[in-house]
Amino acid sequence: xxxxxxxxxxxxxRELPNGILTILLDTxxxxxxxxxxxxxxxxxxxxxxxxxxxxxIIFNDLDLIIEGETSIxxxxxxxKLGPERVKVIRNNTTYKTSEISINGxxxxxxxxxxxxxxxxxxxxxxxxxxxxxxxxxxxxxINAMAIELKDNKLLDLFSGLDAIYNKxxxxxxxxxxxxxxxxxxxxxxxxxxxxxxLSHQALRQxxxxxxxxxxxxxxxxxADLAPSGLSIRLKMELExxxxxxxxxxxxxxxxxxxxxxxxxxxxxxxxxxxxKVFIAKKSNIEPLTALVYxxxxxxxxxxxLHFDKQQKEIIEGACQLKKYLENLTVNDLYKKxxxxxxxxxxEEINANESSFILEICKENPLKEYLISWLTNWKDIESPIKGxxxxxxxxxxxxxxxxxxxxxxxxxxxxxxxx
Ligand code: CTP
Numbered sequence: 001x002x003x004x005x006x007x008x009x010x011x012x013x014r015e016l017p018n019g020i021l022t023i024l025l026d027t028x029x030x031x032x033x034x035x036x037x038x039x040x041x042x043x044x045x046x047x048x049x050x051x052x053x054x055x056x057i058i059f060n061d062l063d064l065i066i067e068g069e070t071s072i073x074x075x076x077x078x079x080k081l082g083p084e085r086v087k088v089i090r091n092n093t094t095y096k097t098s099e100i101s102i103n104g105x106x107x108x109x110x111x112x113x114x115x116x117x118x119x120x121x122x123x124x125x126x127x128x129x130x131x132x133x134x135x136x137x138x139x140x141x142i143n144a145m146a147i148e149l150k151d152n153k154l155l156d157l158f159s160g161l162d163a164i165y166n167k168x169x170x171x172x173x174x175x176x177x178x179x180x181x182x183x184x185x186x187x188x189x190x191x192x193x194x195x196x197x198l199s200h201q202a203l204r205q206x207x208x209x210x211x212x213x214x215x216x217x218x219x220x221x222x223a224d225l226a227p228s229g230l231s232i233r234l235k236m237e238l239e240x241x242x243x244x245x246x247x248x249x250x251x252x253x254x255x256x257x258x259x260x261x262x263x264x265x266x267x268x269x270x271x272x273x274x275x276k277v278f279i280a281k282k283s284n285i286e287p288l289t290a291l292v293y294x295x296x297x298x299x300x301x302x303x304x305l306h307f308d309k310q311q312k313e314i315i316e317g318a319c320q321l322k323k324y325l326e327n328l329t330v331n332d333l334y335k336k337x338x339x340x341x342x343x344x345x346x347e348e349i350n351a352n353e354s355s356f357i358l359e360i361c362k363e364n365p366l367k368e369y370l371i372s373w374l375t376n377w378k379d380i381e382s383p384i385k386g387x388x389x390x391x392x393x394x395x396x397x398x399x400x401x402x403x404x405x406x407x408x409x410x411x412x413x414x415x416x417x418x
Contacts, residue, residue: 188253317355340409
């Protein structure tokens with residue numbers, strides 16, 4: 001089909017340098033590599049666009065599979081194009097993959113493989129195989145097609161073309177979710193992005209697998225013991241989903257399908273989750289941090305998802321803030337507090353501003369004070385500087401700090417009266 005012609009593909013995907021697909025093929029041929037093919041999203045999006053001209057090809061990377069060693073192939077490519085044009089980002093010998101860039105474009109090359117999952121949901125064992133076998137282990141029929149570069153032919157073993165024409169998403173086999181539960185998140189993203197429906201069988205597979213919970217680690221177990229490969233992929237897929245333009249529909253899909261149970265049942269059942277994440281996003285809070293904060297055990301989920309130090313600090317700060325405020329409400333005394341007392345109290349907690357925003361989004365009953373501190377009190381400075389006090393004859397030392405604080409607090413209380 002003309003659609004799969006190398007020059008036609010380069011025309012459709014403008015990011016690809018002219019003639020690059022022929023160079024990629026010639027390099028494989030020079031190394032006696034039998035087969036080299038484009039796989040994954042590019043193939044899916046090329047076909048989708050041919051059917052619906054309004055659909056956009058958002059190019060992230062070029063995924064290639066070869067029946068050969070990726071590091072040897074990459075070396076040869078560097079010889080052909082020069083190290084200036086071909087840069088190696090990472091070679092992974094265990095997983096038989098190489099990440100490179102060609103003219104700044106990301107290209108992922110993988111040895112065609114078979115995968116077995118000795119423990120469900122953990123990293124697979126990889127063995128070299130044929131391109132056909134490589135396609136069998138993939139997530140959905142719409143993602144399991146390949147374009148062979150040597151003859152410009154589409155390899156479609158699982159009716160991916162039909163699925164695109166019918167706007168349907170199906171898993172390739174019955175243990176797809178068991179092998180890799182992040183595929184639930186991927187399905188929700190593709191469904192929202194492409195406007196495709198999840199098939200009944202696929203939905204049943206999601207529900208049955210999540211209900212049976214066939215994985216070794218359970219929610220509530222020690223977060224440090226959660227399988228790290230899966231946790232990192234979960235985080236990556238969630239970030240990808242939440243940063244997309246269609247994140248609301250994707251998150252709704254996840255809830256509708258019971259998919260958020262793999263993260264936390266409270267997130268699954270929260271009817272205003274999308275609204276809360278939306279408000280946090282508008283307040284410049286990273287959406288995944290906001291989502292995790294809505295879970296039952298945010299600190300544990302942040303740990304499980306391998307949050308970085310800053311993300312963890314925001315979550316921990318918000319939890320601390322919540323606890324302090326809960327303790328305050330055991331009596332009514334706080335109702336008589338002047339702004340200066342509130343300011344001292346809130347600043348002693350030493351939480352990140354984002355932690356305050358998280359608690360505000362979560363509708364803390366004392367949120368009006370958090371808003372006042374965030375939007376007003378925190379920015380009020382002492383009307384004089386330390387140098388002014390020294391010029392007036394104060395001796396340098398801690399007394400100066402206390403006086404500056406006193407003057408700042410006085411001003412904070414006056415501001416509210418004026
Ligand atoms: N894949 C898979 N299971 C996963 C992740 C990826 O089977 N959990 C396979 C799919 O065939 C997918 C390909 O690896 O198409 C490449 O994955 P990725 O780069 O994440 O996504 P794309 O399909 O290329 O599409 P997009 O960038 O639009 O998400």
